Amino acid sequence: MEERNASEGIGRGFRKAILVNEHFVVYGVPAIAVPIFSPVEVTAVVRQGAGLQVSVPARSGGDGRAEEDRDRLEAVRRIVRTIGLSERERMIRIRCVDDLPGWSGLGSSAGFCVALVRALFMALNRPCTDEEVNRIAYEGEKVFAANPSGIDNTVATYGSPLWFERGGSPAWEWVRPGLPLWLVIGNSRMPCRTRDEVAKVARFRRARPDLFAGLLRDAAALGRDARRALEEGDAAGLGSLMNQGHSMLKRLGVSNERLDEMVAACRLHGALGAKLTGGGGGGCMLALAADASSGAAVVSGLKRLGHPAICVHLPLSGGRLRARDTS
Ligand code: MEV
Numbered sequence: 001m002e003e004r005n006a007s008e009g010i011g012r013g014f015r016k017a018i019l020v021n022e023h024f025v026v027y028g029v030p031a032i033a034v035p036i037f038s039p040v041e042v043t044a045v046v047r048q049g050a051g052l053q054v055s056v057p058a059r060s061g062g063d064g065r066a067e068e069d070r071d072r073l074e075a076v077r078r079i080v081r082t083i084g085l086s087e088r089e090r091m092i093r094i095r096c097v098d099d100l101p102g103w104s105g106l107g108s109s110a111g112f113c114v115a116l117v118r119a120l121f122m123a124l125n126r127p128c129t130d131e132e133v134n135r136i137a138y139e140g141e142k143v144f145a146a147n148p149s150g151i152d153n154t155v156a157t158y159g160s161p162l163w164f165e166r167g168g169s170p171a172w173e174w175v176r177p178g179l180p181l182w183l184v185i186g187n188s189r190m191p192c193r194t195r196d197e198v199a200k201v202a203r204f205r206r207a208r209p210d211l212f213a214g215l216l217r218d219a220a221a222l223g224r225d226a227r228r229a230l231e232e233g234d235a236a237g238l239g240s241l242m243n244q245g246h247s248m249l250k251r252l253g254v255s256n257e258r259l260d261e262m263v264a265a266c267r268l269h270g271a272l273g274a275k276l277t278g279g280g281g282g283g284c285m286l287a288l289a290a291d292a293s294s295g296a297a298v299v300s301g302l303k304r305l306g307h308p309a310i311c312v313h314l315p316l317s318g319g320r321l322r323a324r325d326t327s
Contacts, residue, residue, distance in 0.1 A: 105278025106283075222244055
């Protein structure tokens with residue numbers, strides 16, 4: 001406890017990588033995501049008082065940090081309101097441990113929202129179900145993605161690989177992968193603003209409705225095939241579907257030269273498949289490697305081009321994947 005009459009709570013929320021169908025998932029096409037890296041951790045200190053104070057540790061370099069921090073503050077306000085706390089009656093101080101500044105597209109904002117909701121409930125000594133955490137975190141996610149599908153906060157809440165279908169019944173299901181995954185994550189060093197990319201896709205849909213409808217149909221088939229490949233442990237099949245996924249995202253206009261160059265470099269260095277991941281326009285890309293040594297070769301290829309990269313191993317354990325950083 002750091003001050004008198006205050007109660008403190010700590011919460012965690014997972015980051016994620018989308019294997020297939022980001023953006024299409026906003027329009028009801030199923031997508032597959034896995035949890036990665038260490039979770040985002042938030043500490044909330046709540047006491048009677050006036051005003052809401054949010055402190056996010058200064059993060060190193062890069063454009064868009066101030067804007068990110070403003071978004072976080074707005075997300076905190078929305079979450080506080082949704083939980084039913086009055087900012088005027090309570091003073092809430094938030095600290096966030098975010099060890100991956102600049103690695104955008106990996107669901108840090110959703111991880112933050114989920115961690116915050118859990119921390120607040122703990123500080124208030126109120127029980128809450130995962131379902132409630134997910135629902136409230138979604139309200140915070142709207143600040144970052146404008147029209148979020150809900151996939152990021154769902155993975156951030158449950159921390160397991162899942163099949164997500166916006167508006168579906170059920171909206172999500174566990175996926176039991178039939179193979180351990182070696183995923184390389186490369187950082188384009190370009191900021192990614194998810195809501196801008198989501199808005200870009202909305203414009204594409206208005207301008208080219210027929211083309212968009214065709215892409216949605218292809219994405220739905222690709223999602224089903226990718227789930228089958230993942231569950232059956234068909235790494236080569238999954239890699240090839242990730243490649244197709246990248247081409248479809250390119251057609252939507254959310255890739256760029258830098259991401260395309262990184263994706264090509266991964267394939268050249270032996271990746272089974274590679275694509276952008278998350279919102280695109282910058283941020284991160286994702287490649288599937290056959291094993292640890294192939295993952296290391298892909299990481300070196302990206303680093304030689306000047307891109308920070310990491311290989312993450314998601315071993316099979318009790319049917320669920322657990323993230324472990326191997327670099
Ligand atoms: C962002 O991680 C994924 C998007 O599909 C947006 C969303 O699903 O909310 C681009």
